[in-house]
Amino acid sequence: MRTTSGVLLSRFAMEIATALVTASIGAVVCFGSLEFGTGWGDAGPQPGYFPFYVGLILIFASGVNLAMALVHHRERLEAFLTTEQAHRVTAFFGPMFLFVLVSSFLGVYVGMILYLFCVMVFQGHYPVHKALAVALSAAVANYFLFEVWFQVPLLKGPLEAMLGIH
Amino acid sequence: MDNFSNLLDGFSIAFSLFHLALMAVGVLLGILVGVLPGLGAPNGVSLLLPLTFTMDPVSAIILLTSMYWGALFGGSTTSILFNIPGEPSSVATTFDGYPMAQQGHATHALTLAFMSAGSGAMFGVVVITLLSGWVTEFALQFSSPEYFAVFLLTFASFIGMGSGSAWKAVVSMMLGFACATVGMDGISGNMRLTFGFSELVKGISFLVAVIGLFGLGELMQTMEEGLRFDGIHARIRIRDVFKAVASMPGHWLTLLRSAVIGCWMGITPGGPTAASFMSYGLAKRFSRNKDNFGKGEPAGVVAPETADHSAGTCAILPMLALGVPGSATAAVMMGGLMIWGLTPGPMLFIERPDFVWGTIASMYLGNVMAVVLVLATVPMFAAILRIPFSIIGPLIVVVCFIGAYTISGSRLDLWLALPFGVLGYVFKKLGYPIAPMVLAMVLGDKAEDAFRQSMMMSKGSLSIFWTNSPLVATIMVLAVLLLSWPLVSAVLKRFRKVA
Known part of the structure; x- marks a missing residue:
């Protein structure tokens, strides 16, 4: 592991930032799919159903990654970029x-x-x-x-x- | 013996002067992208794909698969001579290949690597030949629910069998799905997630994503590490080549074990990278010279190379037979198949036997040609890496962007490749796997269509995935088991710790 000398960006910060970005992409996807109905029609799922849940899972998984980063990376002084x-x-x-x-x-x-x-x-x-x-x-x-x-x-x-x- | 006569037909298609020339071109281009840092097999195939749009599908797949073989070989060359794996799957080759080269046995190491890679690939093709006839037998049982189940199984196995964090794999895969839904919906005709941008109606091409994620992303990582080549001069001495070839039979056990591992990992989507590491690990465990591993042990070159290539070859079978690619490169090729107007899946074996068997036959020929060509051209390609990176680097960048533009002649694709490049760089550094994203981009639409068509068949009842046929139920159970595997193993670990 590298030491923190000359560290511009820590791995911890980057893990958090990435999780936040992926979660917000998820939010955008959910929002965009509302347009065509996200429910269950007569012939199965409506056009927005699939992207809506993809977005939701994306937000959830990003949340787990965020939590993991808080648990695993906060104490470790790892560098993302020197x-x-x-x-x-x-x-x-x-x-x-x-x-x-x-x-x-x-x-x-x-x-x-x-x-x-x-x-x-x-x-x-x-x-x-x-x-x-x-x-x-x-x-x-x-x-x-x-x-x-x-x-x-x-x-x-x-x-x-x-x-x-x- | 049906397979055998089919294979002979395949040879009659593949064995023409034009196709042999295509193979040679493909292999040479493949070695080039394999040798150059930043360009790998998935990326190389993506760059070449737009040029095949007007070709006959058999010729096109021959060009692309040959490039794939070449790239695999090129990756091993740089691993051994420069300690730089040109491909992720040749990382394990550096462990013993580079020390061998440092000790002055470069020719021996290279020949061993190429010969074992060739044997691994041959083993893979034979397995494909034997299994292909069997695929057609259950082809007719396949309808939408079965297809969806198979897709789900693939997605599940990427999450369940990945080596890193399962949640990161989920994020990567969902991003891929999200990208795949952009554009016109195939069933309802609605424009989804375009947010009013007319350029997005045609969707986000997975090729742009591959070029950004694998090409630009990898280049950025290479640059960050401060590129330095500690090359070893490659002069191929004919006598050493023969000596190495003569020593091959002594490695038969390693060869066989690694080839079997490779086939298994190639058909189930474990991928070549996992196969090569696993095979290296096993070779070390069972070896009498355990201590010599990592210091230039020939078996340490034979094992990962054999597994890498047999996995790479076998990944073609599920792609053709089920429409489920076993590696990122296979996913790109499958995208190509769809662009050429073919539908991957069991029906392909019934409707287009000429294509399937022509491809399989060309794999025999292409691999033999690749071994010969790569041995003959190693000094030339090694010399390329002596060109300073301030020339080669920007040239690779230019090639990547030209590749992105030629996909559909859209200016937007130039701009899309950039964020995908940044994403690839960040993801790689943080341990997010990239292959699930590519897979989801290629299969996302098809999986969704299969799901919705199944729902139309069952009038909205999910029970169709359990009751339609014994086949679909089995696959679904497997998929659910695989999906829950990371959770189960985490619980087991904790349980053991407590006890």
Whole structure:
């Protein structure tokens, strides 16, 4: 077990938070299923029946997990994330999130080139020409693999429209 | 001898140049996803699935199953050479495989691993061949209540036989069910849980979930640990290969025991991971060189590899025969079957024998091909891991998101993969099992439909699950027993402590 030095987030806190999140998802599911009737009609259960009880079981099971966390994890000083780990995870997740954001507006190809290029230059400390070469060739390879060979179109943005690539 | 002639028919379907080429491509892609951290068999199959939508089902399943074999082999390669299990099911291989490689016996360890994996898979395929003929016999007894009972049994066994907390498995499974109900209801046509978002009408694809949960989630975990490869140079020496092959018969008892464990765990949804650990544990217990385990004992490589592959292979049988997948990868493949317009279940054996036996025959061919290909390409794939992770990591991310997008060409899927990735990361760290969630997403709709159709048959009476046939009653009793098992065992434990 790790000691608590440099702990950003304890396992206990995370267990509690996760149980609360899953319980609230359960509540949302219950609420959403009320729309179509959760009872028992002439021909068995109504459309909302199944999701409603799934939601209820979800809330109940989350409650048990919450209680378990209170019993088992409160005393133990286990870490979920240390500061160093948090740095590594954000360094990975941040660019990935931006990649999705850029891709959903400018298309997957532009997103991919920017993402690969930036990660290689800023995190991998590669020279610009090398990063550019890798990023561009990845986009070209994907273009041929998906659009030409398998004929599966990927998400495209304004740049492709300008260049007349469909 | 009916099975035998069916199998020959299967070979005549599977044995064509096109199919052999597909197998080779599938195996190579599989080794690639198996070797790369973050991409595993369930994820690899999900990524490839959208490309098979236009293929003939037999060709499509050959491509996907071959990829599965390749991924299993790739996972063992990195376990032995880098001490990094490419798949959860090859964790047990690192215990003795990596020490063997450190002592300079990399070729020996790899060959042993591949040969025992191949034997395990062969054993599994033979078992499938023998059991398949028998499946058709009770196919016609199956109607909605029986289907629901079988689904319930599967869900129950994931909760009852899981190694971690049963309540966490319940949460994971219910989340899966909740996701499965999103979208149009197959029976009433209502739009459920869409909260007014028109993109959600088609539902949440389990493929996006798999890509997020297994792919992105695992990558985040890899990054958090600060990736460092302590690779051992892989040069395959032909002489060592033959030496290792020659030593195989000496391991016959371990092979047989592990293959049997694997088959059992594959058919009942225990899964390859549990099978490999169990088989390693038993091999250690019964070995004369107990003390050498963990320090480079060849039997410590043979046991988990054999069980892993025989379980992986056997997981295909319940998927085809009952529509009940024995592993996360099998669940993804079953989703594929439904997309190709096939209904998994006993009727498949009657309606599409060409598909079933073509698949089974291709499993023989695919595994032989996988052993040969993996031996030939190990140095090449090991070299991939020497590419710095700041290049490979983002490339894997790009592949995952492209995979998510190609499922249905929807922008929303790009965004959905992200929260599933976070969920996968958190769940893995907190010990929530992920397989039940995937299983519930694939089977949720079918289980609910089967339940509601049974209710229509019985006019709303639950007694149909006990009285419809002896078969349904038996399965229901088993399911209830399995469901209550965690409770029973907890009570027993407390009782023993008191006494």
